[in-house]
Amino acid sequence: VSEYIFDKIDKGLHRLPDHPLGILKAVIENYFTSQHTEKGHFVMFDDLAPVVTTYANFDSVLVPVDHVSRSTNDTYYVTEDTVLRCHTSAHQLELLKNGHRQFLVTGDVYRRDSIDATHFPVFHQVEGVRVFEPHEWESRNISSLELASTELKTTLEGLVRHLFGDCEMRWVDAYFPFTEPSYELEIFFQGEWLEVLGCGVMQSSILDNASLGDRRAWAFGLGLERLAMILFDIPDIRLFWTSDTRFSAQFSAGMFKAGGVGMKKFASYSKYPPCYKDASFWLPDDSSFTENTLCELVRDAAGSLVEEVKLIDEFTNPKLGRTSNCYRFTYRSMERSLTDEEVNKIQEIVRARLESELRVTLR
Numbered sequence: 001v002s003e004y005i006f007d008k009i010d011k012g013l014h015r016l017p018d019h020p021l022g023i024l025k026a027v028i029e030n031y032f033t034s035q036h037t038e039k040g041h042f043v044m045f046d047d048l049a050p051v052v053t054t055y056a057n058f059d060s061v062l063v064p065v066d067h068v069s070r071s072t073n074d075t076y077y078v079t080e081d082t083v084l085r086c087h088t089s090a091h092q093l094e095l096l097k098n099g100h101r102q103f104l105v106t107g108d109v110y111r112r113d114s115i116d117a118t119h120f121p122v123f124h125q126v127e128g129v130r131v132f133e134p135h136e137w138e139s140r141n142i143s144s145l146e147l148a149s150t151e152l153k154t155t156l157e158g159l160v161r162h163l164f165g166d167c168e169m170r171w172v173d174a175y176f177p178f179t180e181p182s183y184e185l186e187i188f189f190q191g192e193w194l195e196v197l198g199c200g201v202m203q204s205s206i207l208d209n210a211s212l213g214d215r216r217a218w219a220f221g222l223g224l225e226r227l228a229m230i231l232f233d234i235p236d237i238r239l240f241w242t243s244d245t246r247f248s249a250q251f252s253a254g255m256f257k258a259g260g261v262g263m264k265k266f267a268s269y270s271k272y273p274p275c276y277k278d279a280s281f282w283l284p285d286d287s288s289f290t291e292n293t294l295c296e297l298v299r300d301a302a303g304s305l306v307e308e309v310k311l312i313d314e315f316t317n318p319k320l321g322r323t324s325n326c327y328r329f330t331y332r333s334m335e336r337s338l339t340d341e342e343v344n345k346i347q348e349i350v351r352a353r354l355e356s357e358l359r360v361t362l363r
């Protein structure tokens with residue numbers, strides 16, 4: 001895990017009441033506070049540490065041993081058996097074991113990924129879980145599965161209306177290892193179908209592990225950045241991390257209105273000019289090169305000054321049996337104009353590390 005990523009761990013953007021992520025989190029929590037169930041209110045967690053065991057992140061939620069998300073290409077390993085959580089689902093089992101029966105967990109999650117305007121290696125999720133007791137389905141004369149899935153759907157449709165106002169919605173079948181059945185909820189917003197959240201009825205074996213074998217539960221998870229970008233009109237995911245007051249001064253607790261209707265949206269301040277750098281290189285023969293590793297290296301060297309990393313050309317020389325990639329790096333600050341000098345310096349570091357760490361041959 002690079003310094004650049006480690007540095008993000010104690011930022012707690014979702015705990016800042018006047019930050020768009022903090023505002024959205026509060027709006028979601030308010031909705032669940034208004035949901036009265038026989039167990040009273042939902043308990044809110046927003047400061048569980050993001051370094052978790054691989055058991056919590058993967059095994060406790062039934063992620064198969066050979067699942068791609070376990071690879072060091074997708075997940076940040078801190079040690080061999082601890083990771084930066086890649087989803088808030090990592091806390092489901094532990095909280096159930098601690099006796100919680102309905103709760104939300106909001107937190108920063110970490111994924112190695114490509115670089116563009118909607119992807120950042122750290123983002124934020126809200127997880128929700130609710131457990132039902134046998135008498136709740138028995139008294140209604142329906143199956144436990146029916147109760148959990150009906151309740152899940154009405155609760156989340158209500159949440160979406162709370163966030164987006166009246167809008168068209170559809171349920172799409174999905175797959176998650178920890179729920180069955182699993183769904184994604186999509187809304188028709190500004191002319192497009194958008195996925196808002198993933199959810200499902202919790203696999204019984206997770207409840208078994210928490211000694212709750214005779215209960216049923218639902219769970220959902222949603223990403224805050226994507227929703228905040230849509231609702232507040234925020235054009236680039238890096239803006240959430242800026243300390244520029246031209247950004248922060250535009251947001252305040254309590255400003256939110258459903259669907260953004262009648263709410264003052266984010267007014268972009270001028271975009272500073274981009275600076276493009278291309279690099280062409282032969283890949284090492286052992287197929288160790290991956291785009292995520294390249295992006296991680298660039299993030300470490302350029303921080304939030306890198307806007308996009310894009311493969312623009314690829315060819316294989318049949319005689320040599322070697323493959324060449326050409327990547328275009330877009331550098332742009334959200335705060336100021338970059339000088340040639342500083343971009344050249346970053347690019348030099350990137351090139352040097354490409355050779356020494358990724359073992360490519362620059363052309």
Ligand code: PHE
Nearest residue numbers: 087089198199200219220221
């Ligand atoms: N953890 C899932 C993700 O990160 C979301 C999810 C949570 C899905 C809970 C179902 C139930 O994509």
